[in-house]
Amino acid sequence: MIAGLPIAAAAGSLAGMETQKTRLWLMYPARLITRPVLHELSKSFDVITNLRQASVTEEIGIVSVELEGARGEVKRAIAWLEELGIKVEPVEINTIEG
Numbered sequence: 001m002i003a004g005l006p007i008a009a010a011a012g013s014l015a016g017m018e019t020q021k022t023r024l025w026l027m028y029p030a031r032l033i034t035r036p037v038l039h040e041l042s043k044s045f046d047v048i049t050n051l052r053q054a055s056v057t058e059e060i061g062i063v064s065v066e067l068e069g070a071r072g073e074v075k076r077a078i079a080w081l082e083e084l085g086i087k088v089e090p091v092e093i094n095t096i097e098g
Helices: 007-011 037-044 071-084
Strands: 017-029 047-056 060-070 087-090
Touching (some): 047 071
Antiparallel strands (some): 017 087
16 A cells, blocks of 8 residues: 555556556567567657567567556657657557466
8 A cells, every 4th residue: 555545546547647557569570570660669668668568570570568657658659659650550459467
């Protein structure tokens, strides 16, 4: 418990900001496979990235990632990924739950 709130409730409101965790599938085009996109994302946006699963070939990269941060920051990060040409889709089923 933190300040009378369960830990989960306190974690969901970081300094008064509403936070979220979002699991996404990212489909990289061939031209971006060798680019350190997740590193750039974590340096450019105030989000925590958690790589959940990945499959990469010379033609395509498919990555399951969890983004955690303020709702607006997560949205900005997703928009940036899409601007790069990465297809972004929500994960509908938790394939690996830890």
